[in-house]
Amino acid sequence: MAKNEDLILTIDSDAEYDNISESSEEEAEEAVSVKSKKKNNNNNNNKKSKAGKHGKANLEEAEAEEDDDEARGEMNLDFQFSLGDDLNEIKDWEVEEPAKDIDLNEIIKKKRESKKDGNGDDEEDDGDEDEDASESEEDDEKEELKAAGKNGQAGDDDEDENEDEDEEEEVDTKEDLDNFYESQETNTSASALKSKTFQELQLSRPILKSLQQLGFTVPTPVQASTIPIALLGKDIVASAQTGSGKTAAYLIPIIERLLYVKNSTSTKAIILTPTRELAIQVHDVGRKLGQFVSNLNFGMAVGGLSLKQQEQQLKTRPDIVIATPGRLIDHIRNSPSFSVEDVQVLIIDEADRMLEEGFQEELTEILSLIPKQKRQTLLFSATMNNTKIQDLVQLSLNKPIKVSIDPPRTVASKLEQQFVRIRKREELKPAVLYLLLKKLEGRTVVFTRTKVEAHKLRIILGLLGLTVAELHGALTQEQRLANVKAFKNNVNVLICTDLAARGLDIRIEYVINYDMPKTYEIYTHRVGRTARAGRKGTSISFVGESMQDRNIVKNAIQFNSRSVARKIDWDEVEKIQTKIKLNEGAIEEVIEEEKQAREIMRAEMQLNKAENLMKYEKEIKSRPKRTWFKSEVMEHLTKHGKKVNAKKRKANEERKEEGKERSYKKTKADRTKLKTKAKSSSKKRK
Numbered sequence: 001m002a003k004n005e006d007l008i009l010t011i012d013s014d015a016e017y018d019n020i021s022e023s024s025e026e027e028a029e030e031a032v033s034v035k036s037k038k039k040n041n042n043n044n045n046n047k048k049s050k051a052g053k054h055g056k057a058n059l060e061e062a063e064a065e066e067d068d069d070e071a072r073g074e075m076n077l078d079f080q081f082s083l084g085d086d087l088n089e090i091k092d093w094e095v096e097e098p099a100k101d102i103d104l105n106e107i108i109k110k111k112r113e114s115k116k117d118g119n120g121d122d123e124e125d126d127g128d129e130d131e132d133a134s135e136s137e138e139d140d141e142k143e144e145l146k147a148a149g150k151n152g153q154a155g156d157d158d159e160d161e162n163e164d165e166d167e168e169e170e171v172d173t174k175e176d177l178d179n180f181y182e183s184q185e186t187n188t189s190a191s192a193l194k195s196k197t198f199q200e201l202q203l204s205r206p207i208l209k210s211l212q213q214l215g216f217t218v219p220t221p222v223q224a225s226t227i228p229i230a231l232l233g234k235d236i237v238a239s240a241q242t243g244s245g246k247t248a249a250y251l252i253p254i255i256e257r258l259l260y261v262k263n264s265t266s267t268k269a270i271i272l273t274p275t276r277e278l279a280i281q282v283h284d285v286g287r288k289l290g291q292f293v294s295n296l297n298f299g300m301a302v303g304g305l306s307l308k309q310q311e312q313q314l315k316t317r318p319d320i321v322i323a324t325p326g327r328l329i330d331h332i333r334n335s336p337s338f339s340v341e342d343v344q345v346l347i348i349d350e351a352d353r354m355l356e357e358g359f360q361e362e363l364t365e366i367l368s369l370i371p372k373q374k375r376q377t378l379l380f381s382a383t384m385n386n387t388k389i390q391d392l393v394q395l396s397l398n399k400p401i402k403v404s405i406d407p408p409r410t411v412a413s414k415l416e417q418q419f420v421r422i423r424k425r426e427e428l429k430p431a432v433l434y435l436l437l438k439k440l441e442g443r444t445v446v447f448t449r450t451k452v453e454a455h456k457l458r459i460i461l462g463l464l465g466l467t468v469a470e471l472h473g474a475l476t477q478e479q480r481l482a483n484v485k486a487f488k489n490n491v492n493v494l495i496c497t498d499l500a501a502r503g504l505d506i507r508i509e510y511v512i513n514y515d516m517p518k519t520y521e522i523y524t525h526r527v528g529r530t531a532r533a534g535r536k537g538t539s540i541s542f543v544g545e546s547m548q549d550r551n552i553v554k555n556a557i558q559f560n561s562r563s564v565a566r567k568i569d570w571d572e573v574e575k576i577q578t579k580i581k582l583n584e585g586a587i588e589e590v591i592e593e594e595k596q597a598r599e600i601m602r603a604e605m606q607l608n609k610a611e612n613l614m615k616y617e618k619e620i621k622s623r624p625k626r627t628w629f630k631s632e633v634m635e636h637l638t639k640h641g642k643k644v645n646a647k648k649r650k651a652n653e654e655r656k657e658e659g660k661e662r663s664y665k666k667t668k669a670d671r672t673k674l675k676t677k678a679k680s681s682s683k684k685r686k
Contacts, residue, residue, distance in 0.1 A: 108462035111586045206292040220245035235400035266342035269320045274353045276302035279322045304477040314338040325362035329629040351381040355388045412531035418566040431576035442509030446495045449515035471496035513541035520555040
């Protein structure tokens with residue numbers, strides 16, 4: 001389907017969610033900065049300033065008011081459209097981050113050059129790993145892969161019992177669910193929809209012209225199934241494989257519908273996404289699809305971008321608003337000119353991800369503000385077997401039609417899965433990764449389990465002479481966008497955490513699982529970043545000895561026959577490992593130097609904040625406080641001033657649902673205290 005080769009990247013954050021407790025001083029500080037800028041720019045009618053030019057007082061608000069979506073999980077942008085060669089679509093937005101930043105590449109370069117002066121040439125001989133590999137080890141791995149494939153369907157007895165229990169639960173509620181859903185159920189196979197074109201969907205000329213300019217004539221299965229139903233005004237619950245084009249599946253019918261709506265200055269459609277980066281990308285795709293539709297305006301309400309700019313944009317009441325739940329509620333409460341009273345269409349994208357990362361309370365609040373009798377609702381989710389998803393469906397939709405494309409747990413048919421058995425050689429993983437990256441040609445995404453590991457790998461590979469980018473929650477918004485652009489233009493390797501597993505839509509040839517994920521579902525989202533839109537792709541996974549890793553490999557082979565064991569030249573790996581050990585001191589020096597630079601930047605920010613507080617004290621104290629939405633879970637976790645993150649919220653919700661109290665394993669000190677209490681109580685009785 002896709003004509004354009006490259007697609008812009010969406011990113012997400014796995015950073016911890018910090019306590020949101022805005023003081024009036026911090027909030028007013030930003031307003032004063034904006035006010036002073038307005039006085040100096042009376043002739044600036046568009047009220048926009050370029051990124052990096054905003055007042056330093058904005059920095060504190062960025063830390064305090066950063067939207068909940070910062071730490072809410074991975075993204076899943078599934079569309080087939082190429083976005084341009086740069087980030088022009090968001091160039092006019094202020095980024096709520098400091099313009100000044102640490103040049104880590106320069107630090108690494110200096111350390112590498114100093115090492116070269118002391119240790120000579122570090123050039124690596126590529127060699128031929130296929131010829132030098134150990135044949136006996138290769139045979140063992142192939143036999144294991146075959147055995148896993150044969151035993152894959154059998155599974156474990158415990159798993160079978162659990163599946164039987166789940167089926168019994170479904171039987172109990174099946175009648176109720178059948179009554180809730182529309183009688184028509186769309187469950188279409190991909191092969192039956194390949195012949196359809198966008199012309200056959202009876203779309204209007206402006207949209208067809210946009211699609212033609214983008215180079216697309218054949219809709220994906222989810223688009224061919226969803227668009228006709230959405231144009232009838234029906235509510236939809238859609239589930240489809242990652243990379244299936246879900247974004248266009250809901251944007252096209254929204255734009256088509258608005259073509260026939262009487263012009264009025266009100267927001268008519270809201271699209272909810274779990275992350276701000278996904279919202280930015282949906283915004284860009286919407287603008288491309290609606291480029292030939294007159295008087296069609298898009299707006300954004302997300303964290304990480306200037307709050308004041310968003311307020312000014314929402315005052316114009318754009319037709320379609322793409323938002324994250326936390327920032328949308330903020331604008332509904334605190335932006336007087338913004339209203340959701342006239343909303344006709346509500347899209348909930350990546351519903352499963354929102355619920356997994358603790359957006360349940362926010363979604364309930366938003367749904368209560370837009371009654372379902374007045375709106376059409378389209379809900380998209382990668383999975384539908386979650387109890388929370390079913391509850392959300394019943395709360396938000398009215399007689400919905402189910403659209404299910406592709407069987408679950410599958411990966412792309414043109415994906416070749418390769419596995420490297422690490423065994424007990426965990427310490428050699430960086431060397432194995434370096435050896436692979438030296439031989440692979442094309443864009444490569446490397447997935448790690450933690451952001452600390454991702455950052456350390458970037459330093460190790462940089463000292464070995466590779467240019468790589470990183471993407472994880474410890475980076476600022478400005479850093480993420482810069483790394484995205486670098487990966488798209490001139491850097492072939494991106495090291496990231498699972499935050500990007502469901503959001504990358506750049507053409508990628510290789511995916512490397514440096515650390516295996518926790519579940520097979522996460523594995524499918526990771527490897528789904530390659531072999532998209534009918535293209536070929538390769539995934540390479542480092543497999544350990546844990547049962548968790550083995551089960552993922554078993555499932556991968558069971559659902560995709562194109563699985564092989566990759567040969568590794570372990571003698572060459574040992575040589576590379578020796579060089580990495582020689583660089584251990586340099587690695588620590590780079591980390592320490594970076595830490596010191598960040599502390600200096602933080603001190604400068606605190607100084608600027610203090611100066612602004614003294615200079616604008618009257619204005620700060622006179623400004624009314626903003627109101628904030630807090631779920632019951634958030635209030636419980638923050639009432640004692642504790643920091644809150646998505647993991648705590650999720651665990652708290654699960655315990656609340658199950659009615660379980662948290663239990664702790666008794667330590668030796670605990671047992672000693674109990675014995676002492678028992679002895680003292682027995683003495684008192686005597």
